[in-house]
Amino acid sequence: MDKKVPRSNIIETEIPMGTVHPAALEPYRVRFFVEDEIVQEAEITIGVNHRGIERIMEGLPVEKANALTEKICGICSNSHIWNSCRTAEMGLGIEIPQRALYIRVIMGELERLHSHFLYLAHGCEVLSHETFSMRVFYLREIVMELLAMIGGNRVQYGCSVLGGVRPRCDLDEAKLLRLKNDMDAVEEGLTGFVERFLADSVVQSRITGIGVLPQKQAIELAVTGPTLRATGVARDLRTTMFEYDEFDFNVITQPDGDVKSNLVMRALESFESIRIIRQAIANIPEGKVVNRDWEMVDTDISESYIEVPRGTLYHSYALESGRVRHCIIRTPSMANIGAMQYACIGDQITDAQLCIVQCDPCFTCTDRAIEIIRR
């Protein structure tokens, strides 16, 4: 595939979108430089959402800071608290009970399901196919109610604590049975959706070959997560995480890097998540869910990477008399902004928003670094 070259010197029209725009729920600003309705260059500006969460975490007791990381993002809140606890556990050398690891994996995969369903629904909505969008939203409600059943809240569950999971999130027989039955329902619904989605020739012609991100470019832009796997690179951090050692799953890839690849990629990955949850339900070990037997010591900066629905999430901080110091968080959407800008180039302006949405943007997580210029 030829390399697409951004051309900013011969610009005919500039079309700004944002900061509040109907197709993108979150506030961000994007400028399209357009010539003959073809986007020549796109420029995404973030920083509208900046709240300074790393600054708030600085100096907080580590338990409080863990709870606060949930407020970074309302979509992948469990991933943040999971990774934040994991960072402290790595630094302090806390041993986590096997049952707690299984519950964390179940929560992580449920979250991946709801995030991918949100992506599919939002993608269909931007495609203006309301029926598909509604069907996926309806399916997503099953997953949301499962998350509410385990965590007690529909969005921020606070599942992980230092040394395991909250006792409230322990799974008894009835909960496991409901989880098992609902996974069957979700799989059935998703299969129906994917079959109809792939058979719909109108939708397929609308999304095939749109917003292409070539593999070479994706690697060059350091794209992460499903957006990278949709260009054919089989790179999934779950294969290296010790939590997933006992689970059998495939790393899904798609060849083209266009909108179709991205949508199909997320749908197929959801089936793998269902598979992992089923294995976890079948093999969940007995025992306690939280290990309280550890001591707080000062640590050096410890860091942890996990695979979250959108890609690689990085947390790092040091502990100083039980408080968080030098906190750095890097969310996957930060890496994918380059992909969003690149995917727009060479497509019609009408497809530009679709090209951005195909990279699954979450600007809420991303907006944490800001440069304040005082005049």
Next chain:
Amino acid sequence: MGIKSFSRARAIHVMLVYTGGCNGCDIEIVNSILSPRFDAEQYNVFLTWNPREADVLVVTGPVTHLNRKPLEAIYEAIPNPKLVVAAGSCALMGGVYKNCYGDIPSEEIEGPVENIIPVNAKVPGCAVRPQDVLAGVVSLLPTLLDAD
């Protein structure tokens, strides 16, 4: 009931503005209005993204510094009568972000929403439950319909 109220009662349009929270309330609200499970359309409540069409403005998030002007502009653009629902603890009191620098007030957060535009109904929760948002919007309907 005037002809305006008569027609308005059949199509209440809700606009959602998101001013920098954690995205949780935002998606819950889009779900409650959009998704078939909670189905706001059974109460003749529809989601719109055009402030000129809107009757009710739902605001989520603590208003960050850069979001203040867009929020004011959107509020100005809505025709009278207009009502505002502040949803979520960030919109009500700034949430966890408001006092992020200890005693020194944060320069990033302009909220709560009350500081910027008048608020008619408050929906608490972190994150808000879709049922509560529906109840909040529906509780405003008499005020809206008696307006003219």
